[in-house]
Amino acid sequence: MNLARFPRIRLAHLPTPLEPLERLSRHLAGPDGKGPRLWIKRDDCTGLSTGGNKTRKLEFLMADALAKGADTVITQGATQSNHARQTAAAAAKLGLACHLLLEDRTGRRDEAYTQSANVLLDRLHGAEIGHRPAGADMQAEMEALAERLRAEGKRPYVIPGGGSNPVGSLGYVYAAQELLGQAMELGLRIDHVIHATGSAGTQAGLVVGMVGLNSGVAVLGIGVSAPRAPQEAKVLALAQETARHLGLPGIIRTEHVAANCDYVGQGYGIATQGMVEAVRLMAELEGILLDPVYSGKAMAGLIDLIRKGHFAPDSNIVFMHTGGSVGLFGYPEAMA
Numbered sequence: 027m028n029l030a031r032f033p034r035i036r037l038a039h040l041p042t043p044l045e046p047l048e049r050l051s052r053h054l055a056g057p058d059g060k061g062p063r064l065w066i067k068r069d070d071c072t073g074l075s076t077g078g079n080k081t082r083k084l085e086f087l088m089a090d091a092l093a094k095g096a097d098t099v100i101t102q103g104a105t106q107s108n109h110a111r112q113t114a115a116a117a118a119k120l121g122l123a124c125h126l127l128l129e130d131r132t133g134r135r136d137e138a139y140t141q142s143a144n145v146l147l148d149r150l151h152g153a154e155i156g157h158r159p160a161g162a163d164m165q166a167e168m169e170a171l172a173e174r175l176r177a178e179g180k181r182p183y184v185i186p187g188g189g190s191n192p193v194g195s196l197g198y199v200y201a202a203q204e205l206l207g208q209a210m211e212l213g214l215r216i217d218h219v220i221h222a223t224g225s226a227g228t229q230a231g232l233v234v235g236m237v238g239l240n241s242g243v244a245v246l247g248i249g250v251s252a253p254r255a256p257q258e259a260k261v262l263a264l265a266q267e268t269a270r271h272l273g274l275p276g277i278i279r280t281e282h283v284a285a286n287c288d289y290v291g292q293g294y295g296i297a298t299q300g301m302v303e304a305v306r307l308m309a310e311l312e313g314i315l316l317d318p319v320y321s322g323k324a325m326a327g328l329i330d331l332i333r334k335g336h337f338a339p340d341s342n343i344v345f346m347h348t349g350g351s352v353g354l355f356g357y358p359e360a361m362a
């Protein structure tokens with residue numbers, strides 16, 4: 027596996043730290059003190075405009091955009107998209123124009139959600155923002171915008187939602203390599219990696235990396251929007267495409283892909299009690315901020331699965347913190 031063959035520009039502070047979650051592990055252990063040991067991979071600390079998982083993908087996507095002579099990037103996401111914010115920051119750093127199409131997926135109209143947090147940062151980075159109603163065909167909307175910009179003489183590059191395609195997913199193939207290298211240094215046998223899964227690029231990349239390196243590490247995505255069957259199908263398809271892109275066709279099979287979508291609640295971006303509890307626990311026990319849409323729900327899932335005895339007591343679990351804590355400012359009522 028030779029990722030250096032692919033164009034990449036440095037945007038992230040790497041490697042991100044791998045740290046033990048000592049107080050949370052103890053809090054979740056049984057009365058006998060036994061329980062899985064929890065670790066956290068700090069991809070919330072990638073450094074670009076408050077960080078997050080999209081920065082690793084953008085290292086490959088932006089390099090591809092520049093190689094293709096783009097002067098403008100277009101992407102899409104929900105109103106409080108962390109991907110949109112990181113794309114706007116990367117474009118600013120590289121001197122590219124940035125157009126964001128934001129889909130009104132939650133129907134919220136309050137000031138905090140529509141103007142603060144990620145939206146405030148999108149504007150600070152100088153992005154042009156367009157709004158679309160829930161359920162719009164966002165890929166088609168981006169293509170239509172690209173067509174208009176081309177007619178004006180611009181050279182737009184369209185990045186899919188979440189940066190999730192075989193180019194962006196390379197960022198998480200690399201993250202798997204990085205994590206295994208850190209585990210080796212620490213003498214740590216990782217059994218599970220757990221993280222929030224949405225547009226699927228993070229999980230697809232991690233799975234390709236972990237399988238391609240024959241690591242024996244199981245990857246579990248905790249869903250934040252779709253039910254399990256379509257989520258797993260999306261991850262599987264993208265993982266297989268990413269493996270092909272890497273020159274490793276055929277290595278990814280159905281059994282490599284697992285998603286648990288029991289912690290979505292009423293829908294994407296809608297707060298759940300488990301999410302609020304998880305955000306509070308991490309803040310109070312570890313001094314770490316999760317986010318209300320992704321990592322909070324993923325941690326809610328991890329906590330519940332540990333309480334149900336899903337993991338062997340001597341297992342080592344790495345929680346991949348995918349970032350997004352700036353989104354907390356878009357959820358003042360839920361967090362109060």
Ligand SMILES: *Cc1c(COP(=O)(O)O)cnc(C)c1O
Nearest residue numbers: 108224225226227228320348350
């Ligand atoms: C986008 C995002 C995810 C999900 O990653 P995908 O690659 O889209 O599945 C998880 N956490 C945060 C904070 C995100 O912004």
